[in-house]
Amino acid sequence: xxxxxxxxxxxxxxxxxxxxxxxxxxxxxxxxxxxxxxxxxxxxxxxxxxxxxxxxxxxxxxxxxxxxxxxxxxxxxxxxxxxxxxxxxxxxxxxxxxxxxxxxxxxxxxxxxxxxxxxxxxxxxxxxxxxxxxxxxxxxxxxxxxxxxxxxxxxxxxxxxxxxxxxxxxxxxxxxxxxxxxxxxxxxxxxxxxxxxxxxxxxxxxxxxxxxxxxxxxxxxxxxxxxxxxxxxxxxxxxxxxxxxxxxxxxxxxxxxxxxxxxxxxxxxxxxxxxxxxxxxxxxxxxxxxxxxxxxxxxxxxxxxxxxxxxxxxxxxxxxxxxxxxxxxxxxxxxxxxxxxxxxxxxxxxxxxxxxxxxxxxxxxxxxxxxxxxxxxxxxxxxxxxxxxxxxxxxxxxxxxxxxxxxxxxxxxxxxxxxxxxxxxxxxxxxxxxxxxxxxxxxxxxxxxxxxxxxxxxxxxxxxxxxxxxxxxxxxxxxxxxxxxxxxxxxxxxxxxxxxxxxxxxxxxxxxxxxxxxxxxxxxxxxxxxxxxxxxxxxxxxxxxxxxxxxxxx
Numbered sequence: 371x372x373x374x375x376x377x378x379x380x381x382x383x384x385x386x387x388x389x390x391x392x393x394x395x396x397x398x399x400x401x402x403x404x405x406x407x408x409x410x411x412x413x414x415x416x417x418x419x420x421x422x423x424x425x426x427x428x429x430x431x432x433x434x435x436x437x438x439x440x441x442x443x444x445x446x447x448x449x450x451x452x453x454x455x456x457x458x459x460x461x462x463x464x465x466x467x468x469x470x471x472x473x474x475x476x477x478x479x480x481x482x483x484x485x486x487x488x489x490x491x492x493x494x495x496x497x498x499x500x501x502x503x504x505x506x507x508x509x510x511x512x513x514x515x516x517x518x519x520x521x522x523x524x525x526x527x528x529x530x531x532x533x534x535x536x537x538x539x540x541x542x543x544x545x546x547x548x549x550x551x552x553x554x555x556x557x558x559x560x561x562x563x564x565x566x567x568x569x570x571x572x573x574x575x576x577x578x579x580x581x582x583x584x585x586x587x588x589x590x591x592x593x594x595x596x597x598x599x600x601x602x603x604x605x606x607x608x609x610x611x612x613x614x615x616x617x618x619x620x621x622x623x624x625x626x627x628x629x630x631x632x633x634x635x636x637x638x639x640x641x642x643x644x645x646x647x648x649x650x651x652x653x654x655x656x657x658x659x660x661x662x663x664x665x666x667x668x669x670x671x672x673x674x675x676x677x678x679x680x681x682x683x684x685x686x687x688x689x690x691x692x693x694x695x696x697x698x699x700x701x702x703x704x705x706x707x708x709x710x711x712x713x714x715x716x717x718x719x720x721x722x723x724x725x726x727x728x729x730x731x732x733x734x735x736x737x738x739x740x741x742x743x744x745x746x747x748x749x750x751x752x753x754x755x756x757x758x759x760x761x762x763x764x765x766x767x768x769x770x771x772x773x774x775x776x777x778x779x780x781x782x783x784x785x786x787x788x789x790x791x792x793x794x795x796x797x798x799x800x801x802x803x804x805x806x807x808x809x810x811x812x813x814x815x816x817x818x819x820x821x822x823x824x825x826x827x828x829x830x831x832x833x834x835x836x837x838x839x840x841x842x843x844x845x846x847x848x849x850x851x852x853x854x855x856x857x858x859x860x861x862x863x864x865x866x867x868x869x870x871x872x873x874x875x876x877x878x879x880x881x882x883x884x885x886x887x888x889x890x891x892x893x894x895x896x897x898x899x900x901x902x903x904x905x906x907x908x909x910x911x912x913x914x915x916x917x918x919x920x921x922x923x924x
Contacts, residue, residue: 509771
């Protein structure tokens with residue numbers, strides 16, 4: 371039994387307390403995202419519970435917190451509205467059809483994510499440069515900060531003359547604003563000072579409890595979790611245990627039109643969800659000096675979304691804000707994510723009236739501290755020291771994350787980084803020229819030969835004026851792609867058209883294989899030299915006095 375629990379945690383106390391803290395911080399953020407997507411907050415909270423539980427148990431990164439995230443929620447806004455319209459056009463009209471499309475879309479989203487894990491696409495997160503990672507963290511910190519600023523507002527329902535209902539936000543003023551700021555400052559002060567006194571209890575949870583007791587004890591007129599939900603159009607936190615949604619299959623038409631409608635949204639949501647989850651996983655790897663399994667995380671996220679869709683919840687992914695709170699509170703094992711999910715369910719089922727009394731200011735204070743700890747302040751110090759291309763990528767990714775969304779930002783950052791890398795390597799192609807005693811001209815090539823360096827490579831040669839015999843030595847170069855093969859093939863043809871002999875020397879075995887497959891002509895021009903490069907594992911000469919090829923390894 372002890373071994374069973376060790377699979378989930380090495381420090382039960384820290385994981386349990388951090389899980390409770392994260393669940394409290396999860397509620398207002400999930401509810402806010404539900405309002406953005408225009409769905410019932412309980413639908414989002416149910417999704418957060420299901421996804422959070424499954425990802426915590428089966429995911430590839432202990433300590434990572436998953437739930438109904440805003441990056442995914444915003445994708446569904448248009449689909450839900452269009453789905454409602456489509457439902458009213460059926461032969462037998464269906465009200466709120468967009469919600470059934472949403473659940474089907476979440477299920478398809480999960481299937482796509484599982485396929486990504488099965489085909490091991492999670493490893494490609496390693497291709498994301500560090501400058502993109504810094505930009506992602508900074509941009510997301512700004513987004514979370516702005517989301518907390520919006521908590522300093524009141525929502526009111528306005529009905530226009532033509533009957534259109536719309537929620538309008540107005541910022542707090544006067545005594546109410548100062549009281550809110552005071553409680554936020556109190557929460558942040560406790561979280562700053564308490565760790566210096568003792569680390570046996572989580573600072574975030576203590577700050578939330580102290581601020582809540584003060585607000586209740588002094589009967590302060592402040593915005594609470596309950597009032598926030600009601601202002602947004604909800605009825606409160608009270609809900610039921612999630613059960614399979616049979617109405618989905620009764621109302622949803624299973625046909626090509628439905629698949630064609632939900633597939634683009636499902637693919638985009640799956641991509642955004644995996645990118646945010648895998649990048650959050652990388653961040654936790656750095657914070658804890660451990661290594662997660664990206665492919666396993668893809669499968670777990672997909673399974674969580676499938677179950678969420680089947681049980682009437684919304685889609686989700688890894689949440690960087692809650693994950694950072696969890697790590698800072700001492701949560702390291704799977705138990706922290708499990709406790710978060712179970713505590714969230716407990717709040718919904720049994721303690722809704724208590725949680726609804728928690729001041730929004732306490733949760734905003736926790737999130738502000740998380741923003742301060744998440745933002746990579748070192749980027750200001752290093753931005754003048756790193757290459758200009760990396761600095762440009764860092765700024766662009768941060769800006770695009772704030773203006774558009776995470777997925778677009780990461781794609782833009784990776785593309786710019788790849789183009790900058792290709793450009794820099796394209797400039798590194800070199801050719802040293804020398805003549806042998808027999809009149810053969812030798813070109814010794816340095817640097818990678820690929821699509822970006824082809825132009826510079828071609829400029830090194832002079833087929834018309836070169837002597838009868840030419841040799842190109844690739845001992846310090848590598849042929850990387852089809853463009854390089856085509857360039858060499860064209861060069862050989864140019865020399866042969868001039869009636870001259872050309873030989874290629876010191877090609878690695880994989881380069882030769884590529885060239886032999888490309889054209890039989892290469893067999894005539896490639897020189898099989900005795901000293902062709904061979905690549906082996908480095909070995910201690912004292913342990914392996916003979917060549918490695920003479921040993922039989924098990």
